[in-house]
Amino acid sequence: MGNSLALVGGPRLADREWPRWPQPGGRALKSLEDVLESGRWTISCAYQGRTSYEQQFATAFAEYCGSALCVPTSTGTASLAVALEACGVGAFDEVVVPGLSWVASASAVLGINAVPVLVDVDPRTYCLDPAAVEAAITDRTRAITLVHAYSAVADLDALLEIARRHNLPLIEDCAHAHGARYNNWPVGAFGTAGVFSMQGSKLLTSGEGGAVVTDDPEIAVRAEHLRADGRVLRREPVNIGEMELLETGQLMGSNACLSEFHAAVLLDQLDLLDEQTLRRSRSADHLSARLGALGLTVQGTATGTTDRAYYRYAVQLPDEILAVAPVHRIAQALTAELGFPVTQTHRPLNDNPLNRPSSRRRFATDAEYMARVEPSQFDLPVARRIHASVVSFGHEVLLAPLDAIEDIALAFEKVLAHIRELAE
Structure with a gap:
């Protein structure tokens, strides 16, 4: 893959229409x-x-x-x-x-x-x-x-x-x-x-x-x-x-x-849910095999899981890649190659700008309560690590044909091959 990344001026890898969401049914x-x-x-x-x-x-x-x-x-x-x-x-x-x-x-x-x-x-x-x-x-x-x-x-x-x-x-x-x-x-x-x-x-x-x-x-x-x-x-x-x-x-x-x-x-x-779930699972299985071969770690699930529902497809990047470029730059590069949003996970709730009880007077019942609900008091090292190393995208993408799912794997392959272009 000799072309530069689309994020820095190279050609986009995937030029296609991706499925939109929501999708109404017949009735x-x-x-x-x-x-x-x-x-x-x-x-x-x-x-x-x-x-x-x-x-x-x-x-x-x-x-x-x-x-x-x-x-x-x-x-x-x-x-x-x-x-x-x-x-x-x-x-x-x-x-x-x-x-x-x-x-x-x-x-x-x-x-x-x-x-x-x-x-x-x-x-x-x-x-x-x-x-x-x-x-x-x-x-x-x-x-x-x-x-x-x-x-x-x-x-x-x-x-x-x-x-x-x-x-x-x-x-x-x-x-x-x-x-x-x-x-x-x-x-x-x-x-x-x-x-x-x-x-x-x-x-x-x-x-x-x-x-x-x-x-x-x-x-x-x-x-x-x-x-x-x-x-x-x-x-x-x-x-x-x-x-x-x-x-x-x-x-x-x-x-x-x-x-x-x-x-x-x-x-x-x-009426549509089960058939869509099956299609997403087939796409996710194909993509997981491809990304696993690239050294990436697909999100796992508990041992007792018999059927997964893919709300977001999430995959963790290896330390050697993150040592060269931060996760947000990799997400931006994948977005540029594919034409749909690739993002990080939710930001951990102990350091999330949306989780600020002190910004609302309705919670100010007394000083003790405000101290108990202060999010920054909690230490979440695993959540922080996941946020700093995982990229994900929405489930509607998995409803695309398998040749489009292969484009996702090729985009990851291209970004990893040109990772030094994303160094900050």
């Missing part, structure tokens, strides 16, 4: 038109004589996840906050949070006035490290949250054992993991509750949306109250024009309901 437009004409755009509108799209989705998604119950929500962040409160977490309680994650993993905890305790991750999977969790548990700990990160499934066997031994709820954050399976069972169904995001970049998306799944009917009822201003769907028949939501007065909530438009789109997207 989305008809379903959205149906909602428009239905007279009911959300479950807080009057009942119109038929099952809401929201409840159709709740039933279908619970079945997909192997869970007894599903409570849809407006966002993934809301689903995490709702699940935590439904599990009894409240003000000043400590919640174990993975230190390498999107900021919502911490902000949802802060949003219920609890304390995120940032814990380091496993260097192979980038998911919560069970040994670090064990070391972080105190008499103030009230829950453990894990994230199945990027394309990996966390070590559920070890984390469930810790949670059971300490009598703590384990909440699975599956925002990256729609369709992943552990020991041949869907993720989200192992913990006390599983939470999902359906934000626009996610594997199952309606632009915004979320869900809580659980087998515990008490947690589900509390989640219903919490996401619908203290109301739950009536269990008895409802007449047309009446409110389907019942004001119980049992538990105060907020409005985090999923609209009928979003639910209709999610039903369409759920």
Whole structure:
């Protein structure tokens, strides 16, 4: 590969159109038109004589996840906050949070006035490290949250054992993991509750949306109250024009309901998910073989994983390459060669500009609380190392034909061959 890198003026290696995301399915437009004409755009509108799209989705998604119950929500962040409160977490309680994650993993905890305790991750999977969790548990700990990160499934066997031994709820954050399976069972169904995001970049998306799944009917009822201003769907028949939501007065909530438009789109997207997951997995297997031969380390997953869901494809660069050029320059070079964004991982939450509780007066209850939630107090050396050595790209790329996936491997090969052009 004699040509210089595209980043420094050479020709781009791949000149092609890459798949866009989101991708609507065949029934989305008809379903959205149906909602428009239905007279009911959300479950807080009057009942119109038929099952809401929201409840159709709740039933279908619970079945997909192997869970007894599903409570849809407006966002993934809301689903995490709702699940935590439904599990009894409240003000000043400590919640174990993975230190390498999107900021919502911490902000949802802060949003219920609890304390995120940032814990380091496993260097192979980038998911919560069970040994670090064990070391972080105190008499103030009230829950453990894990994230199945990027394309990996966390070590559920070890984390469930810790949670059971300490009598703590384990909440699975599956925002990256729609369709992943552990020991041949869907993720989200192992913990006390599983939470999902359906934000626009996610594997199952309606632009915004979320869900809580659980087998515990008490947690589900509390989640219903919490996401619908203290109301739950009536269990008895409802007449047309009446409110389907019942004001119980049992538990105060907020409005985090999923609209009928979003639910209709999610039903369409759920039809497509398994076939897309299979295509992504085939592409990832091909690319992993090629990049492994170049000396790169593809993100691993827990031993019990039976099906991976590739939200982002992530690969770690060797030390000898990073000694010549920093990871951000390599990511820029790959982006220039391929024409789609290649980036680093999330920045660790102990040093992330999006995770600054001190920037919001709502958290300034007292000096002790502000000291407890200060992110910089936590040391996350593994998360820091991953951020400084891993590049990743979005799942939609893996929906491209295999010849396009081969272009990705060739781009890595070209960048590594010209690595000295990126030295700073």
